[in-house]
Amino acid sequence: MEIDEETKIELYTTMVRIRTFENRARILIRDGEIPARSGFYTGQEAVAAGVCAHLSPSDQIGSTHRALGHLIAKGCDLKGLMAELCGMSSGLNKGKAGPYHIFDPSVGALGANGIVGGSVPMVAGYALTHQLRDDGGVAVSFYGEGASNQGGIQETLNLAACWNLPLVFVCENSSPEVQRMLGHEIDYPQLSIERVSDRAQAYGIPGATYDGWDVLEVYNAVGDAVKWAREGNGPTLLEFNVHQIEGNLEGRIEVRDDERIWCPIHRFKERITDEGILTTELDEKIRDKEKSKVEEAAEFALRSTVPAPIEAFKGVFAGGP
Amino acid sequence: MAERLITYSEALNEAHRLEMASNPDVVVFGENVSSGWRQVTKGLKEEFGRERVRDAPITETAFIGMGVGAAIMGLKPVVELMLVDFGLVAMDQILNQMAKSHYMSGGAVKVPMTLRATYGAGTSSAATHSESLYSLFAHMPGLKVVIPSNPYDAKGLLIESIRGDDPVLFMEHRLLYPMEGVVPEEAYTVPFGMANLVREGSDVTVVATGLMVGKAVEAADELGPKCSVEVIDPRTIVPLDEEAILRSLRKTGRLVIVDEDYERCGFSAEVAAIAAEKGFQHLDAPVVRVATPNVPIPYSPVLEKHLLPSKEKIVKAISQLVGY
Numbered sequence: 001m002e003i004d005e006e007t008k009i010e011l012y013t014t015m016v017r018i019r020t021f022e023n024r025a026r027i028l029i030r031d032g033e034i035p036a037r038s039g040f041y042t043g044q045e046a047v048a049a050g051v052c053a054h055l056s057p058s059d060q061i062g063s064t065h066r067a068l069g070h071l072i073a074k075g076c077d078l079k080g081l082m083a084e085l086c087g088m089s090s091g092l093n094k095g096k097a098g099p100y101h102i103f104d105p106s107v108g109a110l111g112a113n114g115i116v117g118g119s120v121p122m123v124a125g126y127a128l129t130h131q132l133r134d135d136g137g138v139a140v141s142f143y144g145e146g147a148s149n150q151g152g153i154q155e156t157l158n159l160a161a162c163w164n165l166p167l168v169f170v171c172e173n174s175s176p177e178v179q180r181m182l183g184h185e186i187d188y189p190q191l192s193i194e195r196v197s198d199r200a201q202a203y204g205i206p207g208a209t210y211d212g213w214d215v216l217e218v219y220n221a222v223g224d225a226v227k228w229a230r231e232g233n234g235p236t237l238l239e240f241n242v243h244q245i246e247g248n249l250e251g252r253i254e255v256r257d258d259e260r261i262w263c264p265i266h267r268f269k270e271r272i273t274d275e276g277i278l279t280t281e282l283d284e285k286i287r288d289k290e291k292s293k294v295e296e297a298a299e300f301a302l303r304s305t306v307p308a309p310i311e312a313f314k315g316v317f318a319g320g321p
Numbered sequence: 322m323a324e325r326l327i328t329y330s331e332a333l334n335e336a337h338r339l340e341m342a343s344n345p346d347v348v349v350f351g352e353n354v355s356s357g358w359r360q361v362t363k364g365l366k367e368e369f370g371r372e373r374v375r376d377a378p379i380t381e382t383a384f385i386g387m388g389v390g391a392a393i394m395g396l397k398p399v400v401e402l403m404l405v406d407f408g409l410v411a412m413d414q415i416l417n418q419m420a421k422s423h424y425m426s427g428g429a430v431k432v433p434m435t436l437r438a439t440y441g442a443g444t445s446s447a448a449t450h451s452e453s454l455y456s457l458f459a460h461m462p463g464l465k466v467v468i469p470s471n472p473y474d475a476k477g478l479l480i481e482s483i484r485g486d487d488p489v490l491f492m493e494h495r496l497l498y499p500m501e502g503v504v505p506e507e508a509y510t511v512p513f514g515m516a517n518l519v520r521e522g523s524d525v526t527v528v529a530t531g532l533m534v535g536k537a538v539e540a541a542d543e544l545g546p547k548c549s550v551e552v553i554d555p556r557t558i559v560p561l562d563e564e565a566i567l568r569s570l571r572k573t574g575r576l577v578i579v580d581e582d583y584e585r586c587g588f589s590a591e592v593a594a595i596a597a598e599k600g601f602q603h604l605d606a607p608v609v610r611v612a613t614p615n616v617p618i619p620y621s622p623v624l625e626k627h628l629l630p631s632k633e634k635i636v637k638a639i640s641q642l643v644g645y
């Protein structure tokens with residue numbers, strides 16, 4: 001697929017935005033302004049960017065405990081997002097969600113999830129709604145290779161296949177060479193197969209594995225699957241191999257030398273620089289702009305007020321207490 | 322010999338090691354259990370080998386159900402749930418199969434399995450990573466539910482769980498892991514259904530579990546001579562030492578229940594019901610509950626703190642009763 005320059009710059013910008021935001025959040029965690037830890041997405045930015053570039057706010061995603069990349073690529077307001085991480089009343093979910101439970105229906109981000117595999121069955125519901133309304137919309141379900149074994153995900157693959165739902169399953173495999181869980185070595189494998197996408201065959205749907213550190217590869221693969229789903233052909237299982245990379249507290253987008261080969265931002269920058277699309281000036285402009293947006297978000301969060309304690313009791317039921 | 326101080330998590334680790342050494346049928350599995358960062362199972366793989374200590378995929382239904390099956394076959398599985406909240410993924414295996422297979426089979430099969438789970442709020446992790454939930458599991462007939470509040474009990478209760486014939490949900494508050502206490506080196510058991518009289522008193526009885534036991538004692542200490550507070554730690558909520566609670570009530574006539582689980586239909590409600598049904602004649606004042614209100618635990622520290630039982634809330638509850 002020929003990808004125009006504008007799209008390439010947009011993909012690059014989204015990846016820069018995610019990394020800049022996450023590094024800022026790391027500083028806020030260190031400073032105690034964000035009261036808890038969060039799963040980070042550093043090294044995986046190409047997947048969120050390449051997927052969400054095909055979606056409009058009326059398409060939905062379901063996400064994970066490593067949601068910030070997905071949420072930002074889907075278009076969540078950075079201020080509301082940062083304020084949520086800081087537990088403020090101006091946060092997207094009034095300080096009740098934190099990093100693991102953010103929902104932003106206005107952009108189709110439904111939602112982060114603290115339970116591994118927890119969001120996937122719900123995404124089938126988003127897809128079912130599009131199918132019933134016949135509106136051409138799709139839903140995308142993000143999850144990890146560890147999650148991919150959960151019964152709920154296997155059941156959803158089957159259900160989506162049986163009902164031909166407009167759903168794209170996106171499995172981000174963060175330990176494609178050596179199997180690890182939560183970054184730690186494990187003594188027994190968690191996958192009995194090399195490729196999570198091999199499971200597509202078991203459900204009679206298309207599936208394949210791609211390099212998740214190559215944003216154009218992601219963009220192309222997802223473009224086909226989304227089109228396939230929008231045209232009523234049913235679900236696809238896409239697997240993207242990725243490598244989780246350490247972020248930093250200096251606000252640097254660059255990663256360590258040995259991590260560069262897996263860094264989607266580094267790789268894409270080289271490529272579009274070679275193609276003459278990204279000049280040094282344009283790169284600086286993009287970075288500065290994203291940095292100031294993220295800084296604004298951080299300032300907004302820090303200036304916000306913590307919720308009044310009594311707010312804890314509100315919202316248990318939609319119709320009031 | 323000087324008394325030895327070790328932490329709650331070290332005590333649990335030691336219980337595993339002693340039982341694994343003395344009984345080859347004891348096997349351990351769960352997510353990341355062979356990794357050094359899992360405090361309770363640390364070093365078990367190195368000592369007992371990867372046959373008996375296994376990392377399971379993130380498939381709670383499968384590995385908890387596997388524990389049930391292995392227990393029926395005569396092994397003694399000790400299965401770890403990273404957090405009790407994740408057990409909700411495996412409700413059928415826990416609440417149907419693990420809890421009821423013995424009874425439904427007319428006693429033809431036994432399920433001597435221990436399901437260990439960390440629990441508890443106070444870390445700003447929001448609802449799917451902060452709940453207590455033991456009341457939910459205690460509701461189902463057939464499961465024993467154990468909540469140690471200190472290192473000594475942790476070790477003795479875990480050994481009792483492993484040696485027993487019944488399925489046990491073993492709840493470990495994550496904020497208790499670093500707590501130090503005197504723990505004997507040898508294997509010993511703490512029997513189920515026998516409450517611990519943590520602090521003697523004559524004016525008010527406080528029944529508390531897990532992390533809340535310490536908070537109740539702090540509250541009692543703070544009240545000092547103003548009020549003589551008796552603190553009872555049931556240690557196991559199934560079976561529950563009702564007699565210990567009623568005995569104390571006969572003496573004090575006043576009851577406060579401190580429970581980190583949600584209030585509605587929870588452990589606190591159960592104890593209140595026992596007091597109403599069996600201790601009514603001893604009660605001089607209404608029963609007071611200090612439990613987590615019926616609101617999913619929120620993320621923001623301000624909101625979370627507002628909901629959780631605390632020393633201050635316990636002091637207030639006790640004071641209210643004394644004046645009654």
Ligand SMILES: Cc1ncc(C[n+]2csc(CCOP(=O)(O)OP(=O)(O)O)c2C)c(N)n1
Pocket residue numbers: 065066114115116117143144145146147148174181182352379381403407410
């Ligand atoms: C049901 C459930 N079990 C366990 C956990 C604890 N946990 C959080 S993230 C994680 C690893 C997830 O691995 P994977 O799905 O591969 O995603 P990754 O972290 O690699 O992005 C685990 C075990 C959880 N949150 N929910």
